[in-house]
Amino acid sequence: MKLVAGNANKTLANDISKYLKIPLTDCLLKRFSDGEIYVEIHENVRGEDVFVIQPTSYPANDNLMELLIIIDALRRSSARRITAVMPYFGYARQDRKSAPRTPISAKLVSNLITTSGVNRVLTLDLHAGQIQGFFDIPTDNLSAAPVMVRDISEHYDKDKVTIVSPDAGGVVRARNVAGRIGAPLAIVDKRRPRAGISEVMNIIGEVEGQSCILIDDIVDSGGTLVNAAKALHEAGAKEVSAYITHGVLSKGSTERIGASKLKELVVTDSIRETEAVRKTKNIRIMSIAHLIGEAIGRTSTEQSVSSLFD
Ligand code: R5P
Numbered sequence: 001m002k003l004v005a006g007n008a009n010k011t012l013a014n015d016i017s018k019y020l021k022i023p024l025t026d027c028l029l030k031r032f033s034d035g036e037i038y039v040e041i042h043e044n045v046r047g048e049d050v051f052v053i054q055p056t057s058y059p060a061n062d063n064l065m066e067l068l069i070i071i072d073a074l075r076r077s078s079a080r081r082i083t084a085v086m087p088y089f090g091y092a093r094q095d096r097k098s099a100p101r102t103p104i105s106a107k108l109v110s111n112l113i114t115t116s117g118v119n120r121v122l123t124l125d126l127h128a129g130q131i132q133g134f135f136d137i138p139t140d141n142l143s144a145a146p147v148m149v150r151d152i153s154e155h156y157d158k159d160k161v162t163i164v165s166p167d168a169g170g171v172v173r174a175r176n177v178a179g180r181i182g183a184p185l186a187i188v189d190k191r192r193p194r195a196g197i198s199e200v201m202n203i204i205g206e207v208e209g210q211s212c213i214l215i216d217d218i219v220d221s222g223g224t225l226v227n228a229a230k231a232l233h234e235a236g237a238k239e240v241s242a243y244i245t246h247g248v249l250s251k252g253s254t255e256r257i258g259a260s261k262l263k264e265l266v267v268t269d270s271i272r273e274t275e276a277v278r279k280t281k282n283i284r285i286m287s288i289a290h291l292i293g294e295a296i297g298r299t300s301t302e303q304s305v306s307s308l309f310d
Helices: 010-020 060-075 105-115 129-134 145-155 168-181 223-234 253-258 275-279 289-300
Strands: 002-005 027-031 037-041 049-053 081-086 120-124 139-142 161-165 185-194 197-204 211-219 239-247 264-268 283-286
Touching (some): 002 010, 010 289, 027 060, 037 060, 049 060, 060 081, 060 105, 105 129, 120 289, 129 139, 145 239, 145 283, 161 168, 168 185, 211 223, 223 239, 223 253, 253 275, 253 283
Parallel strands (some): 161 211
Antiparallel strands (some): 185 197
16 A cells, blocks of 8 residues: 655644554655646556545645646556545535536536546545445545544533534534534525625524534635634534534635634644744634544445544
8 A cells, every 4th residue: 555645735744644554655746947747657557456545625726736746656656546535525515506507517527637637536524425426436525524523522611501503504514513422503595795705694403502613615715604603602612612523624714714703613634734824823623534534445445434423
């Protein structure tokens, strides 16, 4: 078995490598002066089961292209099986035609990854479960829920917690966490008048006096979260925190979250943390390296991956 890391999240790749006690494969990843990517694998991979760790996070296009080129290099080096390990799958939010004459980019990107010669995909909390079907190759969609539940149990009094979905689309995800800790569920009725802008319409469920914990797959601008936190406070919540799998946290989000009523935002390290994230006092990173590492190990030894979530 071999582990190859792209440039997108070297820290996570190193942590996975430590968990599995397998060193990262020596390879050269460089840019030519015109921006083209060049890859050289410096170890023999003939007949190997290779896992390429590369979330397609910001800069999404560069990281995606790097992933495709690494896979091509491995395929041409006679690797036996190649798994794209994408803890964050960029373009996932473009999973349907949102208006006439628009693309379904999530499907296009899935096709590109499959065509590059990968045999399997390992990912985490896809924006919509159905995206799994965009890949015509075996795809494992891991869930950060068990890691979140463990962390919530360590930091909160479970009897006073209400789990909240920040929109209708996230109800299944939030209900899963609520079920695991035996907490009630509330739902924020969110409206998105246009991309990047969100408005809270109503709150469904009892939140008064409760420690509300918002569960979501992505925090990007932070608008959804900050608006939901404000609305929950107005509805009488004692405090509001959030557990979100992917901290996209684009420009301006950390200031917005830092100045908000959120007690704490916990994100996983599926995306490399920036300096701005590190400096924001109410953002904490929770590692999923052991979860991904365990899933890689089980895939390699042909053991069940789903039983990780029982
Ligand atoms: C939307 O359906 C997603 O689950 C997230 O709620 C959304 O991507 C968060 O975006 P933002 O932080 O920009 O409001």
